Amino acid sequence: MTTTANRPKSAPDTGTTSPGMLRSYVDKIRGGDIGALPAVTGLVVLCVVFSILRPSFFTPGNFANLIPQGAAVSVIAMGLVFVLLIGEIDLSAGFASGVCAAVLAISLTNFGLPWFVAAAAAIATGSLLGLVLGLFVAKVGIPSFVVTLAAFLAFQGVVLLLVEEGTNISVRNEVIVAINNANLPPWLGWTLAVVAVAGFAAVQLTRRQGRLRRGLRAEPLATVLVKVGGLAALLGVSVFVLNLERSRNVAITSLKGVPIVVPVIAVILIAGTFLLHRTVFGRHLYAVGGNREAARRAGITVDRTRILAFVICSSLAAVGGILAASKATSVDATTGGSNVLLLAVGSAVIGGASLFGGKGRIQDALLGGTVVAVIINGMGLLDLGASIKYVVTGSVLLLAAGVDVLSRRRAAATGSL
The missing domain is CATH 1.10.3470 (ABC transporter involved in vitamin B12 uptake, BtuC)
Structure with a gap:
């Protein structure tokens, strides 16, 4: 029979789960680290x-x-x-x-x-x-x-x-x-967006795995996926809007695509x-x-x-x-x-x-x-x-x-x- 004294206690949330990460972020804000x-x-x-x-x-x-x-x-x-x-x-x-x-x-x-x-x-x-x-x-x-x-x-x-x-x-x-x-050609804008999201995902996952191997606290996989998904959504919407035709007279000139200065x-x-x-x-x-x-x-x-x-x-x-x-x-x-x-x-x-x-x-x-x-x-x-x-x-x-x-x-x- 398991008594109250010897019943296993739940491990404290050290911030390695999504709720724990959220609480850690709120604590940072309360401590004055409000970031951006x-x-x-x-x-x-x-x-x-x-x-x-x-x-x-x-x-x-x-x-x-x-x-x-x-x-x-x-x-x-x-x-x-x-x-x-x-x-x-x-x-x-x-x-x-x-x-x-x-x-x-x-x-x-x-x-x-x-x-x-x-x-x-x-x-x-x-x-x-x-x-x-x-x-x-x-x-x-x-x-x-x-x-x-x-x-x-x-x-x-x-x-x-x-x-x-x-x-x-x-x-x-x-x-x-x-x-x-x-502006960049529309296809190149999409290509750069895909490369950016893939590169960001690779960096985030590699960093997470590295911290786990060293026994350090790492972000939950769900949090990483949310970050990658958020960047993908932001870039996807931005590229889609920028690839829309902006010229008032398409017969004379076409104006669409991501500005070249963006990748710069x-x-x-x-x-x-x-x-x-x-x-x-x-x-x-x-x-x-x-x-x-x-x-x-x-x-x-x-x-x-x-x-x-x-x-x-x-x-x-x-x-x-x-x-x-x-x-x-x-x-x-x-x-x-x-x-x-x-x-x-x-x-x-x-x-x-x-x-x-x-x-x-x-x-x-x-x-x-x-x-x-x-x-x-x-x-x-x-x-x-x-x-x-x-x-x-x-x-x-x-x-x-x-x-x-x-x-x-x-x-x-x-x-x-």
Whole structure:
């Protein structure tokens, strides 16, 4: 006879089942680790509101326009994540993209160089600018705010010099122009979507099996399948909508397919995610941002890590400049100026990257960039003026920064930080 005393007890839920994973996620939120939840929630709310106020918001044509419009800012924001992770800021990223765009345009138009040589020169220029900024911050010891503010002004002057005090340099190279203006054939869009889902599934399953072999806690198979299914549904719907005919006069021209800039951004996203989460350098970035002195005592070369963060930031700013030049098919004194920097910083912070360092993912910038693009696009459809756009975007940025501060305060109070 089995008594109460010797009856087997049920094992505690350690988070290896789907309900346990859900409880763990709720506990993380209660502890202040809210991740990208505010940005995702805000994006859903914005899309619902704009689609109700302006049904044209959810048309294939408008959906397709959102992507190239926000591509340059999103890529610059991806670079800023690397600097934000170490607790620094780069106020020169906007005009750094303008300098690199000018180098691209001059290389193509004035010197007639091949597109790949011109693009490489632009990215190399960005890397050099980032190296200079990083050296001043890490080796000389000048605060990044001061260094990059000075560079903000200096790079603006460099752009004026390169475009000869205000002239417009046209970009006519077909390959460069196509990057942010042309579309993939419909069949290629579907092929890339299938490859993306298959690759994501392979990575998730491989990681799960690896953790199980080492005796570590792993996500339930059902959770992994839900993630893969969610990505498949998202990509499937997106590709289907983008492959719909968007031209108002099909007899003259056909306009359908996934924008070419989408796989370009996807490659940057995958490479950046791998760098941050699968390399020693990525772990060093988080360590330096979390506690610089502790990282130094742990044997991390802090100065080199900080310098490389600025190099990567300016290199991605160069890619953003190339995308901006592609979209406008020209470069002038305003390229990289105006509100580009503010929108890029806003995108990174709105997506979930912390201004205090040690917290952020490269996909946060892409998510935040989508939120900013939706705000600007939706208010444009509502025929609201630039003043309202700035007020709303600034308010959203302030709200995101406030959420970051409150979540860190909550994490510190609960011992999660």
